[in-house]
Amino acid sequence: MSSPAIPRRDFLASAAAVWAGGAIATAAPQKPWQPVSDRKIRMGIVGYGVCRFGADFSFQHHPNVQVVAVSDLIPERREGLMKACRCDTSYESLEVLVKDRSIEAVFVATDAPHHAQHCIEVLKHDKHVFCAVPAVWGSIEQAEQLLETVRRTGHTYMMAETSWYRPDCCAMRQIYQADGFGQLIYSEGEYYHYSPTPIPSFKGWRVGMPPLWYPTHSTAYHVGVSGGRFTRVSCIGSNAGFDAFGPGANAYDNPFSDEVALFETSDGRRSRMLMCKGVHGLVAERGRVFGQKGWMDGTEYHGTLKELPDTAQPPLPPGVAPGGHGGSHGRLADEFITAILQDRRPAIDIYEALALTVPGIVAHASALKDGESLKVPQYHRPG
Known part of the structure; x- marks a missing residue:
């Protein structure tokens, strides 16, 4: 067995x-986290599968983030993500969520075969994107399409390699x-x-x-x-x-x-x-x-x-948990948000x-x- x-x-x-x-x-004792702005990025989060990654990176706890909408194709998971992120608005799919013009950035925590497609869709709707690994799924052609879209739109892309x-x-x-x-x-x-x-x-x-x-x-x-x-x-x-x-x-x-x-x-x-x-x-x-x-x-x-x-x-912002994979989750989220606020490229662009x-x-x-x-x-x- x-x-x-x-x-x-x-x-x-x-x-x-x-x-x-x-x-x-x-x-030496860690230096405290220093804010770079008091602005809040309006985020959408998509995906609440077996790893529950949609809520596990603490975007909902970051002092510079407001999670304004979530999505998952499965209604029960969508409800769970809403509760975990303390969010009242949900959409039935990423394709619908990205049409919400109030959203500035999206966390793509969907299935790996759709990462590139979903990130391209987010970028085409004038939003920054933070994506679970890997960037693409077995396709060099998709890698080139994703790169071209990031270059053309000029929006922030970051991959969450733990x-x-x-x-x-x-x-x-x-x-x-x-x-x-x-x-x-x-x-x-x-x-x-x-x-x-x-x-x-x-x-x-x-x-x-x-x-x-x-x-x-x-x-x-x-x-x-x-x-x-x-x-x-x-x-x-x-x-x-x-x-x-x-x-x-x-x-x-x-x-x-x-x-x-x-x-x-x-x-x-x-x-x-x-x-x-x-x-x-x-x-x-x-x-x-x-x-x-x-x-x-x-x-x-x-x-x-x-x-x-x-x-x-x-260092981590107050309220943001280190998270899994060696305490990397919260730090990846903070790097993405800080890069947007400072208008610079993120570590894993x-x-x-x-x-x-x-x-x-x-x-x-x-x-x-x-x-x-x-x-x-x-x-x-x-x-």
Whole structure:
């Protein structure tokens, strides 16, 4: 008898072990959150599925947000989202909600296959958009369409990649920016989610899904640390023996429950990224970086840098909970709102979002070709 899948909402990452000879990259007492404006962004929130993400990022508690409308295709979920967000107005679909001219920004927490389509619809209606991962679902053409729409409309787009604000990734990014690694030699990102039976999903989109179409929890441990890019990939896939995977077993004709990819990076180095559903009982998101001057696994730094920078996660507004995935949810929401208020690009803008997402699409294509080395498209920020 198969063990049940471990729910995403119940995921708690284990703390990294402390090894001799390292310095713990913890910070002094955290500086308080500072408001940048007293204006409230009028938001709509769409999607209240199995993960309940629509309400789990604390937009309804942010001092610079007023949630004015919500939506979910399923009436019971729509009612639940209204209650969770303390909102009196709901619409039966995203397509109806975006016609509300009073809404300035929308959180797209819908099913992954519709992320790009829904974000494009939001942007076309002159609204900013905050989107759950991944940015697109298995389609490079959709990636290009989404990028073109963001460029044309000029509105703020941010993808909510949670690893970006995990304690270890935050610390690695600050150490990298302080030159604590020097040139990176190698990096790793890992997302394990033991799923012998598929997690419930709208119209079964998770059943048999290609693992590295959902790559961003892993790829953040390179892109989100150094800002580097993946340029080529060779990937190998395997099946842990689950019934949902195999030729003809799913809508994707995908045979793999597990994929491990070796990327070439924009600085000519190597990076290993994986997404595995078959490792018994394991649910984890983690990464490691190795450089000429030092390395990190978890929040512990080993290297030549003597004065460590402040490596704490960003402070949270009053009332905003850290949320799941290592306390990343509230911080992602605050970054999106602050970027709008300051009229600047958010940390995970469309270029970072595609750099995190598209390499996984190409990696799966490589796995289907027995590891053939394939080129990864590049999306360059103007200027």
